[in-house]
Amino acid sequence: MTLSPARLACAVVTAMSLFWFIPDVYRRATNPEKVRATAYYSAVEERFMVRTDTFTGAGYADESGNPLEAPAFKERLPFLYFAELEKQGRFPATVAGVPVTAQDARNALQTVQLSPRMWNLPKMPLNVLLDAAPAGAHLSLPPDIFRITDTGLDFIRCADGSLDTAKTARFAEALRTADVRFPLRGLGSNPNPLKPFDEGCMLVDAEGRVFRLAMHKGEPRCRATGLAIDGEVKAITVEEHPRRAFVGTIVTGDAVHLVTYDDTLVRLPLEGFDAAGSYAVLRSDPLNVTLASADLRDRLTQPTRYIATDAQYNPVHTFDLYFPAEARSRIEAAQVVGSVLSPLALRQFAPEEGRVLFRMEPAASLPLAALGCALSVALLVLMRRRTRTGLHWGETLFVTATGLPGLAGVLVFGPLATPETGEATGKRLSHDEKRPADKSPEGLKGFHKTGCAPGCRGNE
Amino acid sequence: MLRALLYKEWIKLRYAGWLAPAAILLGLGDAWLKLRGVRNNHGPVDLWNMLLFKQTIFFETLLLTLPLAGVWLAAIQYRPECAGRRLRLALHLPVPHRTALYAPAAVGLALLTLAGGLALGGFALILCVYGMPAELVAPIVRTALPALLAGHVAYFATAAALADTRMIRRCVIGCAGLAYALLLLKTYGYDAMTGSLGWYALASLPWILPLEAAALRLKEGA
Numbered sequence: 001m002t003l004s005p006a007r008l009a010c011a012v013v014t015a016m017s018l019f020w021f022i023p024d025v026y027r028r029a030t031n032p033e034k035v036r037a038t039a040y041y042s043a044v045e046e047r048f049m050v051r052t053d054t055f056t057g058a059g060y061a062d063e064s065g066n067p068l069e070a071p072a073f074k075e076r077l078p079f080l081y082f083a084e085l086e087k088q089g090r091f092p093a094t095v096a097g098v099p100v101t102a103q104d105a106r107n108a109l110q111t112v113q114l115s116p117r118m119w120n121l122p123k124m125p126l127n128v129l130l131d132a133a134p135a136g137a138h139l140s141l142p143p144d145i146f147r148i149t150d151t152g153l154d155f156i157r158c159a160d161g162s163l164d165t166a167k168t169a170r171f172a173e174a175l176r177t178a179d180v181r182f183p184l185r186g187l188g189s190n191p192n193p194l195k196p197f198d199e200g201c202m203l204v205d206a207e208g209r210v211f212r213l214a215m216h217k218g219e220p221r222c223r224a225t226g227l228a229i230d231g232e233v234k235a236i237t238v239e240e241h242p243r244r245a246f247v248g249t250i251v252t253g254d255a256v257h258l259v260t261y262d263d264t265l266v267r268l269p270l271e272g273f274d275a276a277g278s279y280a281v282l283r284s285d286p287l288n289v290t291l292a293s294a295d296l297r298d299r300l301t302q303p304t305r306y307i308a309t310d311a312q313y314n315p316v317h318t319f320d321l322y323f324p325a326e327a328r329s330r331i332e333a334a335q336v337v338g339s340v341l342s343p344l345a346l347r348q349f350a351p352e353e354g355r356v357l358f359r360m361e362p363a364a365s366l367p368l369a370a371l372g373c374a375l376s377v378a379l380l381v382l383m384r385r386r387t388r389t390g391l392h393w394g395e396t397l398f399v400t401a402t403g404l405p406g407l408a409g410v411l412v413f414g415p416l417a418t419p420e421t422g423e424a425t426g427k428r429l430s431h432d433e434k435r436p437a438d439k440s441p442e443g444l445k446g447f448h449k450t451g452c453a454p455g456c457r458g459n460e
Numbered sequence: 461m462l463r464a465l466l467y468k469e470w471i472k473l474r475y476a477g478w479l480a481p482a483a484i485l486l487g488l489g490d491a492w493l494k495l496r497g498v499r500n501n502h503g504p505v506d507l508w509n510m511l512l513f514k515q516t517i518f519f520e521t522l523l524l525t526l527p528l529a530g531v532w533l534a535a536i537q538y539r540p541e542c543a544g545r546r547l548r549l550a551l552h553l554p555v556p557h558r559t560a561l562y563a564p565a566a567v568g569l570a571l572l573t574l575a576g577g578l579a580l581g582g583f584a585l586i587l588c589v590y591g592m593p594a595e596l597v598a599p600i601v602r603t604a605l606p607a608l609l610a611g612h613v614a615y616f617a618t619a620a621a622l623a624d625t626r627m628i629r630r631c632v633i634g635c636a637g638l639a640y641a642l643l644l645l646k647t648y649g650y651d652a653m654t655g656s657l658g659w660y661a662l663a664s665l666p667w668i669l670p671l672e673a674a675a676l677r678l679k680e681g682a
Binding site: 004006008009013016018020121125128141142145160161408 | 503504505506507508509512513588590591592593595596599620628629632633635636637639640643646647648649650651652653654655656659660663666667668669670672673676680
């Protein structure tokens, strides 16, 4: 008995399909209702408040877990619920001793979200530069895009794809005057024309120096900020916000930096930030800035670290928010039980990745996955005994490694081992090796009739 | 003998075989019309920004026609070959059984690859006609490569399902082929399978053999 590669291939493709299908269907069938917990810094209490949202309602508590009623929770967060409190006439005159109005809270609210998908996506070296001082009342998309090359920026007209040589030359001159060295390490802008104003692009040149590039009435304006960045630049964002606290962010492998309007580089106090899988959120209010960061690769066990800072980004309070325990235990239990079904799972998407992956992940519980594989092997042995069919060690090994998906493949396409004949192995046999029963035209070539009746002319 | 086998494929493909490239051309035409519609209704600036920042997949029809073309080509090549256990006769031709079995596949896959290649080339040409730079054209065209691989998998899955004699095996191999095609057709913006397409191609390699498994079973009378 030898293992037939063709039959094994059938079992392999079946198992591969089921490595995707079984875990995917199981996850979708057992996923509990989505739960989202978020912490907000209360300047009133000088501690974090936690809001837990489900589709059936919201739960409110302080950072120690003491439950709160919705009105009490909202009173502790006047900068978040300013509109509601203002409407009800309950917005406080002072917060932490500082006189504030609902309008101050409205103006100061700025949220910046940085997701690893932003820099883990394959990027095209193309971008747009809006006119920051348009003739009209509103910003609009320019009639061209620019291509970032190793030596400069090429402006290409969208109408016909031709190179705008005059504009390219003007910008090349401006970049040369500002002493920008190519190739660039990074460039970022905000191409949304609905923003209130435009700050152009921020770029990091080959030497790590930070520049700002903008266009005013079609003319380039490029200037060095005097700042420098070490290491690989993962992403650059430009955040135009009326509070004008910072121009944008520069993300490196282990840090998020803010570039302020007075050309200062502020490294945000995000301990443990890893651009490979961490996201970062910045939320501001009139008195504080709240930073949040978590590793998207392990949302269940790793906490989201919340850091409240003062206006100069000095930490004043820190809080670790874990995934809600009840939902976490339900998800983990479902994952553990699901391990019996398949020892491996083919994963195409991950929250930290912007690409389609080919990731074979082991089951959540290896003992249960091993149990599933052992049960599959036992089932295979029983089936073979019942049908009185031989079991090849290769089949046992295959099912041991692949569990239920492999068993399905072996049961449908098995036995994977066949008798050692030319037909089974796919080899052509010589005439000497032909079986007596072979009645094929090739086999009949060697036929010699003996013992003929009188008058018979044999195989003439 | 090989010439005779290839001539047989020509006989099978000479009329119905054109439907697959025609469907791919229709997909290409659909993509062009959509591009043209956005350009004429919203202007070239919006079109370029849609492609650059939203990364809209406007060529779903083209992506879908590639695996469907694989199914169609395999069906018209292997249906007459396999109906009524006729494949058994083909396996007794005086050529190695793999030649008898895979000569149609070579012809069908060559046609599919050629049609797919022409479609991708035509697609790139359409984008270039609209003046788009190579940096934008290349990722958009590469987005269709997994669909072409799905076409090849669909071809082998259909051929194996037709060659098999038992309904359960036909259904399972068909479902496995569908699962592969669905995996390969998933996308997330342009060129989303960068880095993983090689692994998907490697995982698709075993699809060459199920056809042989089905044929050998038939030959053995299983």
